[in-house]
Amino acid sequence: MKVCGCCPGxxxxxxxxxxxxxxxxxxTFLFDSIxxxxxxxxxxxxxxxxxxxxxxxxxxxxxxxxxxCGWTDAVSAxxxxxxxxxxxxxxxxxxxxxxxxxxxxxxxITYAGNGEPTLHPAFAGIxxxxxxxxxxxxxxxxxxxxxNGSMLHRKSVREALKKVDMNILKLDSVLPGTVERLNxxxxxxxxxxxxGYLKEFQGRFIIQALFVRGECDGRQxxxxxxxxxxxWLHAIDRIRPGQVMIxxxxxxxxxxxxxxxxxxxxxxxxxxxxxxxxxxxxxxG
Numbered sequence: 001m002k003v004c005g006c007c008p009g010x011x012x013x014x015x016x017x018x019x020x021x022x023x024x025x026x027x028t029f030l031f032d033s034i035x036x037x038x039x040x041x042x043x044x045x046x047x048x049x050x051x052x053x054x055x056x057x058x059x060x061x062x063x064x065x066x067x068x069c070g071w072t073d074a075v076s077a078x079x080x081x082x083x084x085x086x087x088x089x090x091x092x093x094x095x096x097x098x099x100x101x102x103x104x105x106x107x108x109i110t111y112a113g114n115g116e117p118t119l120h121p122a123f124a125g126i127x128x129x130x131x132x133x134x135x136x137x138x139x140x141x142x143x144x145x146x147x148n149g150s151m152l153h154r155k156s157v158r159e160a161l162k163k164v165d166m167n168i169l170k171l172d173s174v175l176p177g178t179v180e181r182l183n184x185x186x187x188x189x190x191x192x193x194x195x196g197y198l199k200e201f202q203g204r205f206i207i208q209a210l211f212v213r214g215e216c217d218g219r220q221x222x223x224x225x226x227x228x229x230x231x232w233l234h235a236i237d238r239i240r241p242g243q244v245m246i247x248x249x250x251x252x253x254x255x256x257x258x259x260x261x262x263x264x265x266x267x268x269x270x271x272x273x274x275x276x277x278x279x280x281x282x283x284x285g
Contacts, residue, residue, distance in 0.1 A: 030114050034083050034091040038106050048106035051113025052120040060115035061150040063184035065216050068251045085122040089129045096137035105138045111145040118151040124160040152197035167205040173223045174235045181221050198239040208245040214259035237277050244274050247284040
């Protein structure tokens with residue numbers, strides 16, 4: 001099983017040894033509890049984080065080469081010990097109750113954590129619980145989900161995401177070769193189908209796009225070339241999100257200094273072109 005495209009020929013056992021070494025050597029990290037924070041987010045403000053995945057490994061349908069949680073350790077949630085819906089409810093209720101007693105409130109309750117939150121089989125029910133708890137303890141807080149969008153083929157996931165305040169979905173590139181190198185989806189990722197699912201939200205979603213340059217597996221990775229940006233902008237115009245969050249790497253990545261930040265000046269130029277389409281943007285350099 002080839003888990004990381006940057007480690008050609010690695011079997012699963014070799015990969016596990018490799019990721020253990022990476023976690024020891026790199027400053028990538030995993031969240032060690034169901035509820036974490038609140039933390040200050042570049043894009044969301046004071047964010048109370050929710051992790052629906054294991055605390056000791058990353059579970060994701062993508063294996064993005066820039067992920068702050070490191071390489072993907074498991075690609076499916078089916079065999080993983082995930083926190084139950086009840087455990088998530090109790091942990092969130094306890095934290096929100098404590099914060100209310102202290103006179104504090106998060107700006108946003110964010111589902112992110114150690115991989116892809118929508119992989120959790122009880123995701124839809126957990127979102128319903130979160131809305132109820134938010135309304136009880138912190139009515140001004142928004143509920144946000146950071147997702148790579150790979151599970152949008154599930155109707156239950158799409159319906160749940162329609163209920164949240166900030167449905168934040170990934171689109172770093174629309175060129176298949178770049179998606180394969182940059183995001184490394186573990187299953188076939190059909191951009192046309194993805195766009196169709198995004199259109200179903202009728203603008204009630206946010207696109208997050210990370211721009212980066214570097215090298216992986218001896219090949220250049222750059223989603224800022226003229227062709228990349230042109231095709232990406234065409235897609236943004238077709239799907240018409242309510243907002244686009246444009247950013248670059250900020251923390252350590254599994255590839256270390258083989259990846260480079262894109263200058264803020266260039267990010268601002270991309271944002272200017274999105275704004276010209278009549279779509280709001282934010283930029284984080």
